[in-house]
Every structure is written in C-alpha cells, then in structure tokens.
Amino acid sequence: MSPRKSGAPQGRADDALSEEQARRVREALEHAITDDPTRVVVIGGGAAGLVAARDIARPGFDVTVLEERRELGGSVVRHAVAGIQLDAGAESFATRGGHVAELLEELGLADHVVTPLAAGAWLQLPGRAVPMPKAGLLGIPSSPLATDVIAAIGWGGAFRAYLDRLMPVLKIGEERNLGTLVRRRMGEAVLQNLVAPVTTGVYAASPDELDVAVAAPGLNKAITRTGSLSGGVSVLRENAKAGSAVGGLVGGMARLVDVLAADVRARGAVLRTGAKVVGLRPGGASADGDDVAASVDAAFDETPGGAEHEGERPRRPGRWRVRLAGGETLDADVVLLAVPADAALGLLGHASDSLSSLAGLDWPKASTVDIVTLVVDDARLDAAPRGTGMLVAETVPQSQVAAKALTHVTAKWPWVAQQLPAGRHVLRLSYGRAGSPSPLAGMDESGIRLRAIADASTLLNIPIAESNVVGSDAVRWTNALPIAAQGQRERIDRVRSTVEGVDGLEVTGSWLTGTGLASVVPDARKAAERIRALRWNTLTGNG
Template structure:
C-alpha cells in the first residue's frame, strides 16, 4: 500500500499523478490563435491572448493597424485622421490606456462645447440634453436655438399623456410626437446623425438611449426622462482624448502584442476560413517540398513538415496557409460575413439578412494661418442641420485646435487645424465626385461660413482628404435582431469568435469591452481542451 497521500478528485490520485497532469498541461503545444482584422478590436483580442500557452497572429488587410483610429501627417504635425476621442463611460478605455502606460497622456476637450447651424444661422448647442433632446425645453439656450414657438411646443411634452413602454421604437418618431418638428430637425438630427451616421427615424431608442422609454413611462415626460438619465451619469467630461492623437493607442497595442511574443502582419488579406483538412495541409505545406528536401536548410525543413492538426485553415491572398485552433474575426461587416459563409452553410445565410446600407463619410483637414480663429467663434465646432436653405455642404466641422490643447500646441501661434465632415446618412458624400482642388475650395468656403470669418485660400497651408467607407449603422431599427442572429450562429461553432464595431456599436467604449470578453472565451478554449484530454486519459471509476 502506498504511503503517498490521496487527494480529492475524480478518482484516487497521488501527488505524482497530479504532478504528471501539471507537466502535461505545461508541455502541451500552444493554442494557435489567428485574429483577422488589425483594428482596435482585433488588437485587443490579440494582446489579451498573447501569453504563455498561446501562439497569436494578427492578419490585417491594409498596410497599417488601427482601422478608423489612424494617423495623418499634415503640416509638420501628426494628427488623427479618424477617431479623435473616446467615450469615458464604463472606464474601459481608460483602463486599457493605463495598462499600456498611456494614462498620463489622457486629456479632456475644451468644455465650451459645440454649436449647431440652421440654414445660415449658428447658435450654441443646448447643454442640458441627451442626443439633442432638451431636459428643460424653456431654457434660454433652447429658446435661442429653436425659437420661442419651438420651445413652447417642446414644453407640451409635459402635458401629453405618457406613452407605453416600447410603443415608439424609433427615435425620430418619439421626439416628433413628444416635442415637435423643430426639436427633431434642429437639435436631435444634427447630433444623432453625427454620432450614429443614420437618420433619427431609423434609430432604435433602446440602442441609442437605453432606459429612456422606461424613464418616460415612470416620469410622464420625455424631458423628465432625459433629466433623469443625465443626473444618473457620472460627473466629468463624457469624452477624453490622448495627447498626440488617438492613433497612438493601436500603435501601443501592436507593440505590446509583439513584446508578448505575438505576431502582427499587415498587407495580409484573408480570403477564407475553412474547417481543418489534414490531407490538404500536408499536400500544400509538405508534399510539394518533398522533392527538394535535400536542398533545404534546417529552418526550411522544419517549415515544410506537416503541421499539427487544428480546427481551422486560414488562407491569405498571397498564398499563405495558417492552421489555427481558434479564429477570431474582427473585420468589417462585409468581410466578416463573407468569411463566415465559408465556415459552415448555416452561417452563409447571415449575409442574406436585410442589412442596412453601409455609410460613407469623407473628412477634410485644413491647416490655416489666421489669427482671427484664436477667438474660437463657434466653440469647438459646429453641427449642421439638414434643412432647406442650408448654406454649407459639410455636415459638421471640428475646430480641432480649439477643442484640444495638444493640437494647438503642435500647430503653434497663429496656426489652426479645422476638420470638416462630408456625407449624410443614406447618401454618398458630396465630396466624392470632386477633385482635390475643388474639394479644398469647397471646404474653405464651408469653414468660412461656419466660423463666420472669411478665410483666404492663401492662408490654407495644408490640406488632406480622408475617405471612410463601409461603416455599418449599428443603432438602426432591426439591427439588434440581426446582430443576435450572427452571435447565436457563431456561438454554435467551437473555436470561432466574431466581434467589431458593426456588432458592438461604434466607439472604443463599446468595442474594447466586447473584444476583451471575446478574448476570454478564446483563452477558455485551451483549458477546456486540456481538461477534456486529461479526463479522457483517466480510467473509468468503478465501485
């Protein structure tokens, strides 16, 4: 009889048995993870998985990482070409920035806020609101923005009988019924389309303003519901930025992935994800090299050996073939749906759902030498209402050097950075058909009107245009159900995950926590597999 202690478990095990299991786990080959898409979502997954026991590779189709968080070299400065800030809700972005050692560079925008333009008139955007919906309809800034008659109509919201929960699912319909056309067109539409790239009539209330309908039912008015949601929000700025630009975040993520032993490949377009086929891998990886094996060096010979079995084969456009135990797809919607179709027939049906049209926008950045802009005549920028008589084509303008102190420092005295956005929901950007010279002239004219300062062409020292396409509106009515179809379909496939802004909502505060949850599931796959293997090796218990 052994003197070794017996430990509790699935059967009688000695200390040596447990040690053998531990050794088995430690010496097990690494779980191979391929992350498709090098935007922030894909990079977060890769970073969370780049640890002992995991072999991580990121494949990014373009020539850089970051997706819509991108740098722009202009006028001797490095600016943001895409996303310039992050929502502070939940603390998810701040936590990641702290992990990466960037927390000391987190900055807040100028609190003066933005203006809104109706036709040829600009006024400060009322502050005490949610998505442009005022909590105090008769407040001075609301009256200034939509007129006394519009404010009185909005106040009638307090007198209209309450709606039932869920009766109005569309934001535009809800606001129009409760507060009238002027609040919708002059306040809500400019804000909502700027945030969600969709008309308020297409936006799902429960997605863009969770809890608004229930608060409306309890309090009896839309303005009261907005006030409650605002009071429940944490104090402080709702957005933050990064000194030097948000583009530093994906750069830091990529560097950290590689420091942890992971790989990041750009210019690597994935054309398919298919279930593992040992015969196919052997033929392509080893069989073709067999005839020249005598001439291979050790490294080449090792690379030509048949690969260890996995769950998936990931193919790239340049002919590379990667075997993976887990695949996380963090690509845009069109690419992700195409790849999912190759995984299983039932996932191919997802692309046939009634997806909304992708939105497109083009950003124009101007560097302007003009001391008059130092007065910041319209705060940090202007949102433009889409109403008859509008005298500008842009849907929004950000006075970047007025909004962010670090941009003003980079620009220097007398020099300013202004960014204009073209392209409204449901239609292509008006800038698409314009050449650079035409678009530059249009942007200068629009900026002059929005700033109420005539800007000379000669004072514009730098110009850049940055098109962004294929952004799938997340918050439109019916999108929740389509997203649930995608998630439930993928959940049924072991070793496959999908995430990205088209499933989580735009903004880093939505993308990052979902990517982290995805990484947790991917990491869990290794331990489930090892546990299954260990239990399979044990003899069955007998009484």
C-alpha cells in the first residue's frame, strides 16, 4: 500500500483497506498472544542479555535466557570479603548518554545512585607519586605548562609538550593512532607518564593500539580548528557536560542485576543458569513457514528434546535450534547472542553456510585482568593519602609495583565506608596489561595476597602488615578487546553486516560495543527493538 500524502483526499478503497488491515492485525495479535508466541532464546545472561530479555519479554513473546555460569550478571557481580558484600567486577557506570540512568529509573533504582567523592586520583611514576593532572583528556594536558603537569613530567617534558602550540597542524587531523598523535605533538614524557596509564586503566590497552576517532571522538577536528593538540583537548573539555563522569549504586552495581533479573522473571521470561550452549543450527521452519528441515544437522534431530512426548501438542519447528551441553535442544524463532567474542564467533561460524566466514575471522585475543580486593585494618588510611586511587605508569618496574591501578574503595564510595568499623578500609588492585600475561599468573592464593599487600604498601606509602589484612579475594576477568583498538571497528562492522543478512539472528555484547554499561545497555535495547519489530512486521504483513 502506498503511503498517504498529507492533505490528500482519501477514497473509500483506502478506508476499506485500512479497516481490513486493522482487523487482520487484531486477529493476528489475539491469536499470537494466546497460541503462537514468538520464541526468543537469549544466549548469555550478562548485563546485555538481561537488558535485551527485559525489553523483549511482553505479551506475544516467549523468552528464555541461557547462561553458562551458575550466576547471572557477567562482570556485574558481587563477592563477600571479610563479611562485606562488594562488587567483584564493574563498580560503576559511565553517565554519558544517560542510557544507564534511564534503565535505573525504570527499575526503581534512581534514588540509590551515588557519585564518587571528588578526592582526585594520583599517578605512580618511577620512584615517586604525584596527583594526576586535572585539566586533560585521556591524560593529554590542555595546559602543558600547568603546575601539576610540570610536577608529573618535569620542566623538560612540559616544555616539549608546549611545543605542540608552535608546530604546524598540516594533516594531523587525519591521524588515527592515538600514540602516534601524542608522541608527535607532545613527546614521550606525556605519552608514557600521563596518557599510557589512563588508557591502560580505561581501555586495558596502550595508546599505540587505540584509534583516535573512537577513544577521543571529535579530537582530530578540534585539533584542526584550534591548531594544536592541547587546544583541541581544551575545546572538548569545555564542550563536555558538567557533572560526574561516573556513578554507582548504594550496595554495589550487582544490585542492578538482582533487580533486573527479578523484573525479567516478572515479565514471564525463563532464566536458566548452568546452561551451556554448544551448537546453533537452522531449525525446521523458515520465517514464512517453508520446510527447511533438510538443513538441520542430524545430531540435533537425534538429541533429547527433539521429539514430542506422548500427549503433548506437536512442537512447532523454529527458524533455529539451540543445542545445550547435556543434549537438550530448544526451538527458537529468534536467537540473540549476548556472549563474549570467542563463544559468539564459535557458534555463529558453524551455524549456517552464510555465517561460515565468521569462523575464521581474525579476532585479536582479549586481555586478562586480575582484580585483588584487600580489607585492611589500619587507621593511617583514614587520611586517604592517595585520594580515591592511583594509576601506575608502565615505566614503573614490575619488581617495584606489579599492579596497574589501585582503587581506595572506602575513600571513593561513602556507602562502603559507612558500613565498616573505624579504621577498616577496602583496597582494590588491578593487574594485567593488554598484550602481556597477568603478573599474577601461576601464583597461588597466598602469593597473590602477599603481592597485593606489597603493591598497596608501595603505592600508598604506608607499610601494611599482613596481620592487618582481615580478608582478601582475587577474581580473574577476560576483557573484551577495546572498541577503540585500531581495526576493531572494521571487524565489528563485518560481524554485524554478516549477521544482519540472516533471518531471526541478532548479536550484542561488550565485544561489539566496548566495555561498560554505558555502551552495552543501548546496544542491547536496540537489538531487542529489532526483534520486536520483526514480529510486528510479520503480523502486519510488512515483513
């Protein structure tokens, strides 16, 4: 049907057609809601999978979430250390875009959002520690001769950085590599001592691995407009919205998963943990009901769950059949993969001939990060001697400090400090840089604990006795490759365009969006919206 033009007279045929369409939609919806829901299988019960499942779960949809691990949430989970419930993974969310804030509002958690104390962070350099220069972007200073910049990199380094103001821009606006850009404009001192510690902490990657356009959107244009890197940084800082860049939740970010999972269940979805998916194949029916059973792998047809039990209504084939480790299979009209890159590409690459190119996709190996939490009784930490935490320059020998960052949790989040007795503190150390194994690899629990105590003592300049450590725990995470890594946008575009051409299949997750809830949440919601639109188009005859 051609779209109506505004102001044009409408004939009776159009009116009759619209009434007929409305009748068809009503009948289709009534039938679909009661007898023929769209079956959606979400593979992955992390934040992305849960957010998408919540948006999909509504009348007309039968949603099942399959999570391999025994707990939901992915990297947004908690652990108990010395009797205190703390975040074991993500401890905050970026406020940019307002996407996480909107979700928290919908879930009734808006009143529990808190911002970290503005005590500032410090920087550990070889042999000394200094406050992190404040007026910068990814560690790039907007004022190279500022006092805190000179304190960090000395007069020589600061003067070299100032030469950026005198250098011609030429074609610098086309530079994609962040490390190359900073090195050319401001020199090695800024790159190694200011920028590298920040990018290692934010992206788990060195500046030489990052794409300027992704890591610092708009910076190249700002450089061209102002004539210098420092000028471009200054412009971007001025244009940034006021307010804290991150937020957290009283009780920890894991509360988000608790409330989110409860809401998903309340909407009728089924959440299954300990359910490892080992295979994905086309099922017995295409989008318009054509029989494509011949394309189904024989192993799927022979596994439990593939045949109907006596007395049950025959199982309607779906576009896809999902196979679990125990042999069970599930029919699905739509499958959403919300798992890490290795698992997703492994399933996609063998799902059908049209996706086989993804099996051999050259996807760089993700980095491993160890998070070690110490609970310490030491009143000297009350003064927060290094603010809310520290970043460690890569130029610091690992023999002196193996950690790449330290967060003084009780100095950063008042809600944690308020539940502890006087003089008790929580310290969180991060280990593992991109391209290198974690320095804790191969260590036993005692070795990890002693290494973390030694590093915390050096970074805080307070010798912490092992006897004062009342609890500790170590958690290992595999980070998604930074979306800002050079070449990563092209790899992501290839995955998305390949999957887009396959009916009833969607992908989402941090490996495609970049880490952090601010990136994961909006992408998951867009995937859910496309799944809902697929059903609507089918029901209305517009698909």
